[in-house]
Each structure stands twice: as C-alpha cells, then as structure tokens.
Amino acid sequence: MLAIQGLKCIYDTGARGWAIELALSGEGEEAVRRFDVDGPDDAEMLIEAFEDSTSSAFDPATGEIIFAYEYADFGADDEEEDEDAEDAEDEASEDGSDEDEKKGKQ
Known part of the structure; x- marks a missing residue:
C-alpha cells in the first residue's frame, strides 16, 4: 500500500480525455500514477473524497484507491x-x- 499525498485533475490533450493523477509515497519511493476518468465531475468527486478522508492509500497490486474516514x-x-x-x-x-x-x- 502506498500513501496518497495528493490528487490532480488533468485534461490530456493528446488522448483528448480527463485523467486523475495520484502522487504516491511509501516504502522509500515516490511515484505518480495516472488514471483515466469519464470527465471533470468524476475527477472532482475523487478529489473531494480525498480531501474529506482521514487517510488514503493506493494498492498497486489491485489498482484500488482506498479512502478511510473517521466519524x-x-x-x-x-x-x-x-x-x-x-x-x-x-x-x-x-x-x-x-x-x-x-x-x-x-
């Protein structure tokens, strides 16, 4: 599991599509992963989930993004x-x- 340090919404002019970019860190490494999304609304939803979460992680083995919340x-x-x-x-x-x-x- 890699901790998500930040999210960024990107419009890829080459692919002509929207993407979300994850800034990841963990296990002595830092990485950036990009995932295609359907549009800016989906990217905004992911960014809001990240901002509202108490912790977030990315599992490179499964490709899952996990947002944890404390209520x-x-x-x-x-x-x-x-x-x-x-x-x-x-x-x-x-x-x-x-x-x-x-x-x-x-």
Whole structure:
C-alpha cells in the first residue's frame, strides 16, 4: 500500500480525455500514477473524497484507491434534545387544536 499525498485533475490533450493523477509515497519511493476518468465531475468527486478522508492509500497490486474516514459522534446528545423539543412542540400543537375545537363547539 502506498500513501496518497495528493490528487490532480488533468485534461490530456493528446488522448483528448480527463485523467486523475495520484502522487504516491511509501516504502522509500515516490511515484505518480495516472488514471483515466469519464470527465471533470468524476475527477472532482475523487478529489473531494480525498480531501474529506482521514487517510488514503493506493494498492498497486489491485489498482484500488482506498479512502478511510473517521466519524466523530459530536452532537449525539444535541440530536436527542432536538427530537425531544420537536415532540414537545407536536404535543403542544395537538393540545392547541383541541382547545380550538372546543371553542368552535361553544
């Protein structure tokens, strides 16, 4: 496995197609690999995945590009509080509609 140090989107004028270039390092060597992509949107998607990942690697044996992500559980308590607040609002609106119905009957 080689660590991916950077990605670059390239338009190859000779082949008249889009490519992504990987700057790789590992095992005492540095290398650059180029892969054809369908267009700039695909290249942009790969670059965004690289930027969002916590680590990325290229497996020369299989040709796989691996992006790893770490997700923190920030705000899990906040989500529960938000749900509780929404439930309380729903109950309050239900109570308010019952009162409106009672007023309408009188």
